[in-house]
Amino acid sequence: MLTNQTQFPLISIVLATYNGAKFLRTQLDSVLQQDYPNLEIIVTDDNSSDDTLAIVESYQSKHSIIQIIKSTINQGYIKNFEQGCKLAKGEYVALCDQDDQWHPQKISKLYQAIGDAALVYANSVLCNENMEPIGVTIADRVNCKNFSSPLEQAIFCRIYGHAMLIRNEFLQNIFPFPTIIPHDWWIAYTATVNGGIRYIPDQLAWYRQHSNNVFGAVGGKRNKAQEVQVALKEKQIAQERIELFYSYCPSDLEQEKMVLAKLNQYYHGSGLFNNLQRMILFFKYHQQLLASKKRSQLRQWLFCLKMFVKII
Template structure:
């Protein structure tokens, strides 16, 4: 037993960031699944975004029972991205995992991801969808999305499918991801930054029960469509957000990746307007790097070609 205790102390610290907001309905199940993780060296950082239901009372009870739980309460609502950022800034771990308030983690999640991480900056797992009452929907995320080892930042030109609830990320990646931009989801940005360090590793094992219900901030339905609560915006406003996203990615890409940075620069320039020259440039880049750019899409080759052709007329 003494030897096991010494081995546990040598394990790298993993920080789990739990972002909460009016989550009393499902919160206990998620917290139980986190405190019962088999990985022994955990700190659990919970940041509440000014809840006005029974969430705080639940958090305080868990914090009183588990010494590795720290609860931080916002005085005003920050929004889920900035609330996650607050939690990330408070972490001390060598590796960081992100947690929503309404899922259920399988007991071996952190242990398996730590075992599989190798030298990768990020590792992530498969998930199974469950309903509001915890019943299995018989669907894995791999049935809906193309989950794989992402090997280049170009995999994130228009999308990525590594979900935040499934991630385990090196602390250095998180440090380079901050401050989190608010025009993209936090997991999209962290995934992109991870590819600047190393390929992302996918572990094809269900380690999260991913709950779908009417209150999801981000979720998927049975058809695989992202269900986000977004305000309707005009086409031009949408295009401005897309242009800003591409600019951020180009600026973030380091000079140590000259070919990839050149691609992002060309895309950034071609996104500025819909001139004939820019339209051709954009479409040609998408065709040339279609394997990388469309890797996240669960589509056959013909549909990937059609997607690239559309880039002559639009930005994505």
């Protein structure tokens, strides 16, 4: 139990809300039950039309560490999180979804583990809509470990914002959050070249999967309408993402910069030779490019083969 507030730097919890009244109380209760003694809670509401604001205001009346930022327009979850992060005064920042539940020691354990890394993240228990564990954790489905190369986050990111603690000095230097990828992917990618990413296996959050977030859930399935939408935009988004990642990667990381430059070239190019070069590049660097995927060697090779006909 952490009790002496003077020994611990301020940590900002940024809770982004939007029409989250159904599950919000569970999350707020778990945040307020953290044993870390020096917190501020910044709630940024994205123009909710349900009882979300009323719920947060009722908690604010009893807890002075809560501040509320109300948006008059709906700006989307990425910019909603960005708004809260820009206001964070803490030395560290923890991102908070509106529908999960945190372990009482989540913040304290992440704080103790971050060291000199840009961010640290932990494992989470996957739950159904009623917050009942479904028998697996995120680490059962994806490869959770320390990451230190931008190539390891360039194709897939399986580090989720709700599980992160982020060094604020680093965070304030990566605005604006691009809107072509989730904010936590941008944070994870940029963290690899600003101190690295540390992982601890502790299960510190219960991650609720339900109809409003299943598209983003680990192992979740898209419905047909989402499949059509994703298919139309996937190539353009992948091209823009790789170009963005290439531009951000510092030149002193010579190998990583070279690989990202070739990825950028082969993602934008066309023709059989271009596609063959893209596939060969994936085979050569598959251990880094597929570092987040928990797959057998055979399945990794099959994925590389698929890169001859499409980009991801």
